[in-house]
Amino acid sequence: MATNEKPKVAFFDFASCEGCQLTVVDALQTHLDLLDAVEIVQFREAMTEKGEDYQIAFVEGSCTRKSDEERLHRIRKQAQIVVALGACAHTGGVNALKNLHPLEDVRRWVYGDKADWYETYPARPIDAVIEVDAFIPGCPIDREEFIRVVKALLLGKKPSIPDYPLCVECKLKENVCLFQVGKFCLGPITRAGCGAICPTYGDGCEGCRGLIPNPNENAMKDVLAEAGLTVEEIMARFTMFNTYPLQEAKR
Amino acid sequence: MTTVNISVHHVTRVEGHGDIVVDVKSGEIRECRFEVVEAPRFFEAMVRGRPYYELSHITSRICGICAVGHATASLRATERALGVEPSEQTQLLRKLNFHGEMLDSHVLHTYYLVAPDFLGVGSVIPLVNTHRPIVERALKIKKLSGDLCAMVAGRHTHPIAMTVGGFTHLPTEQELRDMQARLVDARADMDETVALFSTLDWPQFERETEYISLQKDDEYAYIDGRIVTTDGFTYPIEDYRQVTNEECVPFSTAKWTHHNRESYMVGALARLNNNFDQLHPRAKEAAAKLGLKPLTTNPFLNSAAQVVEMVHCVEDAIEIIDELLTRGIQPEQPPEVTVHAGEGVGACDVPRGTLFHNYVFDDDGICIEANCIIPTNQNMANLNADMKALLPQVLDRPQDEIRQLLEMLVRAYDPCISCSAHYLKVEFV
DSSP, rough: OOOOOEEEEEEEBBBOSSSHHHHHHHHHHHHHHHHHHHHEEEEETTSSOBBOSEEEEESSSSBBHHHHHHHHHHHHHOSSEEEEEEEEHOGGGGGGGGGGGGGHHHHHHHHHGGGGGSSOOOOOOOOGTTTEEEEEOOSSHHHHHHHHHHHHHHHHHHOOOOSSBBHHHHHTOOOOOOOGTEEEEEEEEBBBSSSSSSHHOOOOOOOTTOOOOOOHHHHHHHHHHTTTHHHHHHHHHHHHHHHHHHHHHHH | OOEEEEEEOOSSBBSOOEEEEEHHHHHHHEEEEEOSSSSOOOHHHHHTTTGGGGGGHGGGGGGGGSSSHHHHHHHHHHHHHHHHHOOOOHHHHHHHHHHHHHHHHIIIIIIIIIIIHHHHHSTTTHHHSHHHHHHHHHHHHHHHHHHHHHHHHSSSSSSSSSEEEEESSSOOOOHHHHHHHHHHHOOOOOOOOHHHHTOOOOOOOOOOOOOOEEESSSOSSSSSSSEEEETOOOEEEEGGGHHHOOOEETTTEEEESSSSSSSSOSSHHHHHHHGGGSSHHHHHHHHHHHHOOOOOGHHHHHGHHHHHHHHHHHHHHHHHHHHHHHHHOOOOOOOOOOOEEEOOOOOOOOETEEEEEEEOOOOOOOEEEEEEEEEHHHHHHHHHHHHHHHHHHHTTSSSSHHHHHHHHHHHHHBBBBHHOOOOOOOOOO
């Protein structure tokens, strides 16, 4: 990316709430100078113009149907760098919760006898379909981490995402551990980088940034059981954002 | 004779994916419709088998813009099912948070998505150079609203501290005082906003419509209340299905709804038409400057009604903070929940209109059935009826002008397509 021209950036979305793109818009509030460093050529949610000559593609959302695959392959073919933006693109996020049920049940529950009108299959993160160069985890993404990743990419570096657990950040914030106050949390096995924002606001980590490398899942389950959770509740907490990776690990 | 073929694939500056399809041969309209092509996400299936305390956190993920609205409707449904009564402080903080989201969503829609149409540009980005003070004002209001939500619940997308019965974190009185000072300062920005939008040349189009919203006796309704319509019907929120009558349509992953006519409209204009008297006096002044009073039947003015609501939310937020400070923030914990089987309906008037969440729980508090009815879905039939009424009135105009007008009509509804398909492209075939 060592040219004098500003790198061209495009944003795409698949099955998602578009909250990560909104977070990007919000990040610009405090980093308007970013607009001087890149040229945004496509961002359907915010602009009419469409350019197809992008070098960096940010992709939000999960792949949930055959027609998504074709779009993803087109993006991969054009972009030098593809970045998975947020949990839906990174781990499948909450979209993959439907994978816990038989697909035909899921379709019938929502669309009844008209289910055949609407194309869908089990939700997947985008790297299940195309090669992905960088991930920005989280539901939603963290604004400052987004800015750090963009800066790294513009400098031609591989962005570094923490691989230590959330507890590290929570301790640095001097939060009282939620297990000490009768709550529960997935912090010990979840990838840090959000500043432990949920525990800071009194709510246990839900694992939206994905699990750390080699997580001790059994020890985590024991701790949650000691905190009084039923097996079903433990599985619910594990699967909220990580259904897809957990199911893949069992294959 | 006129022949028009318009096909706008993925209408821009709207939330989600939708298409406009228009086919006119020799002056005869063969096709004129708006299609939702967003990938369906199946939230009603996702929440099956989940514990009651997860539902607001899962369903807030339906939408990045109205995450607080979904979380609030979700919590109300759960609380009604499980017999949990939120404290007065919790109700005040929820209203405050809701005003933050209303302001955030309306500033995003009016400034970022609608204003470029009137200023002749494709997005807000070129305005950074040509209309810098406008962009800076929009950014300032956006930041204020986001910070307000963050103060109450940790962040706007997706709220953290909102939980069944209350909050897991409370703002300090100092944070409330600082936020109130910023809201008072934002009055000048609201005056400028009203002045800007009252100069816009709104398209002239009227179509008699049934407007539906929530209503309360004592305040401009956003959370709870009863369902009312400008045709004179009233329903308790538990009877929402009698109003919405959802049905599948083959070209749209968003279901359509209808009440006693072929369609109805929800959103800021519907609320203004039903609840005008309960607007804050400053919001009523803004309405007068923008030429709005009940009954307004030009759907393009939904964006103007959003400006009126922005004024209302700023003023009401200032008053809510007064009340919270007078009471003093009490270090309350959310009430203990005793799980049991039950069903509950939660209703909120979120930025785009009335939202319903309905859950059924088993003996262990596990969700066994869910139904979410989204404002954008409720508006789809009405938007299509408006398009069909507008098109013959403008068929003599150049195709590009027709296309832009139809896109502007779609945008006026502020469709939230992620929500509805859990929907925008214009296709002139």
